[in-house]
Amino acid sequence: MDSGLVDGGAPTDVMVATSAPSAPDPEPAPSRRAPMPAVDEGQCDGQCWVCCEGSSAARPLLTTGCACRGSAGLAHLECLVAAATHDVECWTTCPTCRQEYTGAADVGLARARWALVRGRPAEDEERLFVANNLAVTLKESAGDNEGALALLLEVLAVRRRALPPGAPPDAGTIDSMINAALQHLEMGNLADALPLGEAAVAAARLTWGDAHEDTLVALASLGAVHNGLRDWGAARPLLEEALAARRRTLGAGHLETMNSMHLLGRCLVGQGERRAGLALLTEAATTSRRVLGAAHPSTAHFVAEMLRVEEVERSL
Ligand SMILES: [Zn+2]
């Protein structure tokens, strides 16, 4: 059966260098990847960390967009694909620094992986996973929100169809609900995002328990939807719970923890607790600068928000 999953779009890796969000609301979705690509395709001297060869017209070097600097952060797409066929983690995550790829490397890998599985039946678990992964990548590294939403809603529909009648959502369905909610949030469809986010949190607590990494993603996502609705009172306990658990389990230097600092910081500022909110926004920005580097898109995102709030503070 053909699910009609849409194609990932034209085979172009032209990145949209989205500017850091400056409008106060709606809150941009918390990224499961770094939000804004900074692409430097084929312009770098240096060599591929996989094969140690340089850049050419046929085989341009991509910046991997992880935390690796210099030549350690350069690779040919086909070398990254080859590495990923040996270690499945390497489809999304740099084996050296353990941060996720962003930008051109992220998009190239997601499209290459999709090309390998898209001919399979709609319910094929790996195909669903890869479609989901491509959608997140299209949003976060290519700025293609419509393409991402279409993929995510198709995946959610396939997963719901596959559930036995009356059964609660399974892990894959919950994950799919979270991703669809985040995509709606990203696009400002808050009325669509809210019920999906609420259902995902309830199901995640039941299925995985409160402290599970994926439950925290659901909590943070629903918190972000409430932030977008300026319902700070509903957002705060969710975001506090997610941040505390992430500090404990992932540590302050993990991107998910930084995203939680950022979201809770915005929430506190929204509630009028500017000093506490700004402290969290500053912690997210300085931690990201230290861990991921000043040029990393997440750093730019966190710093922009910190500066915006500082600016408002000064003008008061
Ligand atoms: Zn190479």
Ligand SMILES: [Zn+2]
């Ligand atoms: Zn790296």
